Amino acid sequence: MDVVDSLMPYFLHLVVLYVSAGVIYLVYKFKSTAGTRNLPPGKKGLPYIGETMDFVLASRRGTPEKFVTDRTTKYSPDVFRTSLLGEDMAIFCGAAGNKFLFSGQNKYVTSWWPNSIKKALMDPSSVDNSSKEESTKLRAYLPPFLKPDSLQHYIPVMDIMAKEHLDQYWSPYDQVQVFPLSKKYTFALACRLFMSVQDQDEIEKFARPFALATAGLISVPIDLPGTTFNRAVKAGRQIRKELFALITKKKNEILDKAKTVASDLVDSMLMDGMTEVEIGNKIVGFFIASHDTTSTAITFIVSYLTDYPDVFKRVLEEHMDILRSKEAGEALKWEDIQKMKYTWCVACEAMRLAPPANGAFREAITDFNYAGHTIPKGWKAFWTVHSTNKNPNYFPDPEKFDPSRFEGNGPAPYTFVPFGGGPRMCPGKEYARLEILTFIHNLVTKFKWDKVNPNEKISYIPSPIPEEGLPIKIHPISIN
């Protein structure tokens, strides 16, 4: 009896433990079945990595759309689940999926950037800010800089810079690499318009670390020596150091000269009372958003113009007409850009087949239903150009390069969305259009060209990249 009495407390504990474990199990089971019941079909893949490797491999093989089409065929054409960059994710597909995410901003979803992007690019003091907060701030400063009045002033600057760039880096050579040179051009233009930096050595100080930082943006955020992410973090630190010095210099100039009119984007942010750290974060964001995207678009336009001589001929005629309507040496202006309609159709068709941006992420701010499935609060969502761009339901004979698809009414709504849509649509779309069109105008009225390797392979890392940088042989043309 004594023994039983003395063991009683242990038995009681065991019973309590057993019952509690049972209750916890039942609650967990109930919650997990309730949570999984309507989840979109698909699979999570490996722990932590999820299906990131499948996505990366499809991209490296030059077929990023395959990651999407394999799953839309197997699971659902509307939405499927996966796990990318360590996150549960719902991929929204088709015109309806795009429309839903674009118009669901702040109702169902909010902005979200992968941690790799925030950690590599932002000052450590801002990394914990929400993506929504950062995105709102990023947009807040762009509209004045990108309003139609300002854009009209950039056209002659873009025109002169395109001419200088072609004279300096193309004309002296028989053969050039289009991709690195387009990057050089768009980067130099951004340095000039965002921060009035024109000196080539100073531009290089930013350009080198930027290349390293962008390479690590969409990577698994493991910060160990030798990883892509680690190089990106170091490069991000270097960029912020250079930017801090430049912004402080510009701040002192404003004070010393009692300047009241902003010469560039950095000036206007300083005059608005933003701190050096805040401005640094924003400027890095603008560079990332504007630089690789626009240079990719230019590169693939050049590539398709080479492959389709009839298209090239029509583009050249459009630009020769513009040239003939102007005085010798007169810079391009707004009205000239409006005449470049066919060239913009060519640019759109190039962006359909080789999209400069894959899509964008969101985060669910509440549980919501889409196409009969539940997307739980906290899950990440992704809209992607790859579910529509080469979809034969929207673009018959989808692999064919055919700029006439964009003439007349053009593609159906929400099927061609290289810049996104809705309230978060790319605010730099018009800037990009001007930058691309002024460059192509100068290029086609100066050179003809042939590809060095007509079978050059294209990889997506994560945007399309010609593996040899698109080398071409150039021949100056006479414009009389």
Ligand code: HEM
């Ligand atoms: C061909 C060139 C470009 C393409 C294809 C492109 C595409 C995109 C896409 C797909 C997004 C994401 C939209 C979303 O979240 O749904 C975006 C965002 C953004 N883009 Fe662009 N872009 C280009 C050029 C530019 C340029 C030249 C600038 C600036 C001068 C710029 C500034 C931005 C900014 C600041 C955002 C973030 C907006 C936010 O977080 O709400 N982009 N862009």
